[in-house]
Amino acid sequence: MSTARNEGTGTMDTATALTVTSLKVGYGDLIAVWDISLTATAGRVLAVVGRNGAGKSTLLAGVAGLLPAAGGSVLLGGTDVTTWPAHRRVRHGLGLVRGKQVFRGLSVQENLVLGVQGSRLPRGERPAVIAGILDRFPVLADRLREPAGSLSGGQQQILAIAQAIAARPSVLLVDEPSSGLAPIMVDEVHAALAALAAEGLAVVLVEEQMDDVLSGIAEQVLVVEEGRLALTADPGSLDAAALEELMQPTTTADD
Numbered sequence: 001m002s003t004a005r006n007e008g009t010g011t012m013d014t015a016t017a018l019t020v021t022s023l024k025v026g027y028g029d030l031i032a033v034w035d036i037s038l039t040a041t042a043g044r045v046l047a048v049v050g051r052n053g054a055g056k057s058t059l060l061a062g063v064a065g066l067l068p069a070a071g072g073s074v075l076l077g078g079t080d081v082t083t084w085p086a087h088r089r090v091r092h093g094l095g096l097v098r099g100k101q102v103f104r105g106l107s108v109q110e111n112l113v114l115g116v117q118g119s120r121l122p123r124g125e126r127p128a129v130i131a132g133i134l135d136r137f138p139v140l141a142d143r144l145r146e147p148a149g150s151l152s153g154g155q156q157q158i159l160a161i162a163q164a165i166a167a168r169p170s171v172l173l174v175d176e177p178s179s180g181l182a183p184i185m186v187d188e189v190h191a192a193l194a195a196l197a198a199e200g201l202a203v204v205l206v207e208e209q210m211d212d213v214l215s216g217i218a219e220q221v222l223v224v225e226e227g228r229l230a231l232t233a234d235p236g237s238l239d240a241a242a243l244e245e246l247m248q249p250t251t252t253a254d255d
């Protein structure tokens with residue numbers, strides 16, 4: 001396993017999977033994420049929350065290499081990938097799940113095969129990886145030959161996660177998986193992500209709001225506000241009133 005240097009102590013920390021330092025990301029001249037730093041650790045869920053437009057998706061896109069860094073750095077397993085294109089980061093162990101993004105016209109099986117092709121796994125090991133995923137998510141095994149577009153929203157979200165983990169990432173970035181899902185499915189998706197973390201994956205989970213389940217699975221929560229880190233906390237120690245305040249819609253002087 002690759003290692004990362006612990007900034008504070010200078011020691012090597014084998015569990016640090018992703019280190020983002022003072023990352024700045026935007027769209028041309030418009031900077032939407034300012035100097036955000038975070039660390040994702042193997043076996044843990046890091047929650048990133050913030051209201052609509054706060055910059056969460058932009059942050060993930062910058063970490064994944066879908067948008068260029070205007071400043072700062074991204075280290076993956078100790079390797080500086082800041083200037084790498086997204087596909088190279090995937091091969092180096094970075095997975096990204098953006099909403100229910102699946103190939104709707106392809107079957108469930110074809111989606112999983114595409115996922116595993118994104119990895120550096122030898123061909124011979126790929127069927128076993130897919131078999132393991134189907135054991136984990138029986139709902140996908142039941143619908144293997146059906147088009148992904150025929151699955152329910154919750155099933156498509158599970159498939160999107162399954163496709164990403166088929167590439168055997170060490171870090172998984174997940175952008176608002178609860179969007180558009182019934183509460184019971186949200187809990188199921190969060191539980192699936194917690195189980196993956198428990199097996200050693202470093203999970204960065206973006207949601208608009210904290211809920212009880214998210215508080216229960218996340219070891220740390222970052223609150224993003226207008227493109228900047230407003231708060232970093234242990235969910236258990238969070239002051240509910242302060243968090244609620246941060247989650248209120250933005251008001252302006254004219255309101």
Ligand SMILES: Nc1ncnc2c1ncn2[C@@H]1O[C@H](COP(=O)(O)OP(=O)(O)OP(=O)(O)O)[C@@H](O)[C@H]1O
Nearest residue numbers: 027030032050051052053054055056057058059208
């Ligand atoms: N393609 C784009 N071009 C220009 N500006 C953009 C683009 N996408 C997002 N933005 C702007 O960047 C800022 C951050 O948006 P972003 O989508 O990252 O927020 P978010 O926290 O993920 O919100 P949401 O919960 O709605 O996804 C917003 O001001 C948004 O208007």
